[in-house]
Amino acid sequence: MxxxxxxxxxxxxxxxxxxxxxxxxxxxxxxxxxxxxxxxxxxxxxxxxxxxxxxxxxxxxxxxxxxxxxxxxxxxxxxxxxxxxxxxxxxxxxxxxxxxxxxxxxxxxxxxxxxxxxxxxxxxxxxxxxxxxxxxxxxxxxxxxxxxxxxxxxxxxxxxxxxRGLIAGVMRSDGSGAKHITIDMGGSRYPFCSPESKGRINKIYMAGPEVYRFAVAAMGESCRAVLKKAGMSVDDVDLFVPHQANLRIITAASDRLGLPREKVYIHIEKYGNMAAGSIPIALYEAEREGRLKKGDVLMTVGFGAGLVWGANLIRW
Ligand SMILES: CC(C)(COP(=O)(O)OP(=O)(O)OC[C@H]1O[C@@H](n2cnc3c(N)ncnc32)[C@H](O)[C@@H]1OP(=O)(O)O)[C@@H](O)C(=O)NCCC(=O)NCCS
The missing domain is CATH 3.40.47.10 (Thiolase/Chalcone synthase)
Incomplete structure (x- = not known):
């Protein structure tokens, strides 16, 4: 990392x-x-x-x-x-x-x-x-x-x-929510310094409450789907490593899935949301702390701009 x-x-x-x-x-x-x-x-x-x-x-x-x-x-x-x-x-x-x-x-x-x-x-x-x-x-x-x-x-x-390795995965998208989290300018739609880019910004825009609701639902949906695909239940999961966007999103989704807090890895307090970087850094630290051991069943879930989301199951 x-x-x-x-x-x-x-x-x-x-x-x-x-x-x-x-x-x-x-x-x-x-x-x-x-x-x-x-x-x-x-x-x-x-x-x-x-x-x-x-x-x-x-x-x-x-x-x-x-x-x-x-x-x-x-x-x-x-x-x-x-x-x-x-x-x-x-x-x-x-x-x-x-x-x-x-x-x-x-x-x-x-x-x-x-x-x-x-x-x-x-x-x-x-x-x-x-x-x-x-x-x-x-x-x-x-x-x-x-x-x-x-x-x-x-x-x-x-x-x-x-x-060991990948057991199952699911990938999802809902482009109708594309507007909720964007960097509008700088791509081919509104290129930098073009007449079309006037009034557009090249900074992050996020509709926080909409993304919050989406995230909790997406986590639940994709985790249930990947468990079903693998023929497993939450009881088979040794460690749950979700994308770290907001502690309240993580606890709400894990509670709804019935995952006890000791099975949920959280490091958001030290790092905030690092987008694609959050899960691999969490895995690195979980292993270093002895919370992820050879043979453990790991469930990861990610969600974000697109909207896109997905989950996978890995035998570590
Ligand atoms: C962004 C987020 C933390 C905001 O929390 P929230 O409880 O929804 O807060 P709201 O947006 O409803 O704002 C509540 C109030 O706090 C204020 N507020 C917002 N940010 C603030 C801050 N940093 N400090 C103090 N007050 C703040 C707002 O202005 C608002 O005040 P108002 O009621 O007077 O208008 C939350 O919506 C969130 O985490 N969303 C999902 C983010 C996410 O996961 N993004 C990445 C996906 S990969």
């Missing part, structure tokens, strides 16, 4: 906008978040996480067949960030592509890269969900600037003996 060194606390935010530590903690669960420096783009964290993942797996970069960077905050519109990572780590035999599934980047990435491995298209892969959303935060909008942080992780994936 890789996150910026710089930490922005709720007390720092109190000096920037009309808010309070008490409001932020009680409404979101966030106490502090890591904020990238101007020179630290998505590839900066992706490269560091990739190198650590390869070191830990004991796999040389040249043996990789594919690199997938799941991000909505790529270094550039093009080239893809995955190509920048491929060059930086010396993965000279790998293909590279970016995947845009917002905060469901880990879920979609596991499904897509996992399928490529299962059908024999590739043998060795690196999935890197990473985001630097604070670059696009409107620091005058107190309802959004308190929520986000930066960072990402890398997951090395290869074919196994079938005993």
């Amino acid at each position: 890789s996150v910026p060194e710089k930490v922005l606390t709720n007390q720092d935010l109190e000096r920037m906008v009309n808010t309070s530590d008490e409001w932020i903690r009680s409404r979101t669960g966030v106490s502090e978040r890591h904020i990238s420096e101007p020179h630290q783009s998505a590839s900066y964290f992706a490269i560091r996480a990739a190198q650590e993942a390869l070191d830990r797996a004991g796999v040389p970069a040249e043996s990789l067949d594919i690199i997938c960077v799941a991000t909505v905050t790529a270094d550039h519109l093009f080239p893809g960030t995955a190509s920048l990572v491929q060059e930086a780590i010396g993965a000279k035999n790998a293909g590279a592509f970016d995947l845009g599934a917002a905060c469901a980047g880990f879920i979609y990435g596991c499904e897509i890269v996992g399928s490529m491995i299962q059908n024999g298209t590739v043998e060795r892969a690196l999935l890197i969900p990473v985001d630097v959303l604070t670059k696009f935060v409107n620091w005058e909008d107190r309802s959004t600037c308190i929520l986000f942080g930066d960072g990402g992780g890398a997951i090395y994936m290869e074919a196994g003996d079938g005993e």
Whole structure:
């Protein structure tokens, strides 16, 4: 995993906008978040996480067949960030592509890269969900600037003996909610400096209450669907690692699913919402803390801009 060194606390935010530590903690669960420096783009964290993942797996970069960077905050519109990572780590035999599934980047990435491995298209892969959303935060909008942080992780994936790894996954989308969470300008609809972009903004807009309602429902729906697909129940789940957007969303959804609090991994207080980066960093820390052990059944769920969402079950 890789996150910026710089930490922005709720007390720092109190000096920037009309808010309070008490409001932020009680409404979101966030106490502090890591904020990238101007020179630290998505590839900066992706490269560091990739190198650590390869070191830990004991796999040389040249043996990789594919690199997938799941991000909505790529270094550039093009080239893809995955190509920048491929060059930086010396993965000279790998293909590279970016995947845009917002905060469901880990879920979609596991499904897509996992399928490529299962059908024999590739043998060795690196999935890197990473985001630097604070670059696009409107620091005058107190309802959004308190929520986000930066960072990402890398997951090395290869074919196994079938005993461990991906069990099942579901991917969902509802484009009718696209307007609820956007960065409007800077793409091909409203290109920068074009006449069409006049009056448009290149910062995060979010309809908080609408996204909140969607998130709680989406978490429940996709978790139930993936459990059904695998023929499992919540009792089979050893650890639940949800996308970390808001503590109240996590507790409401886990309560409705009937998951006891000790089975739910939460790190939002230290990091805020890191979009695609949240789940891989949670997995890294859960394993380090001894909460995720070999053979455990892990359920992850992600949801975000699109709207997109999904869940997967993994035997660790
Ligand atoms: C953003 C969010 C925390 C706001 O919480 P909320 O309880 O819904 O708050 P509301 O938006 O209803 O605002 C309530 C009041 O708090 C105020 N408020 C908003 N942000 C504030 C802040 N940082 N500090 C103090 N007050 C704040 C609002 O202005 C509003 O005041 P008003 O009633 O006088 O107009 C919540 O909607 C949320 O988490 N939504 C989902 C976010 C999410 O998951 N996004 C990413 C998906 S990947």
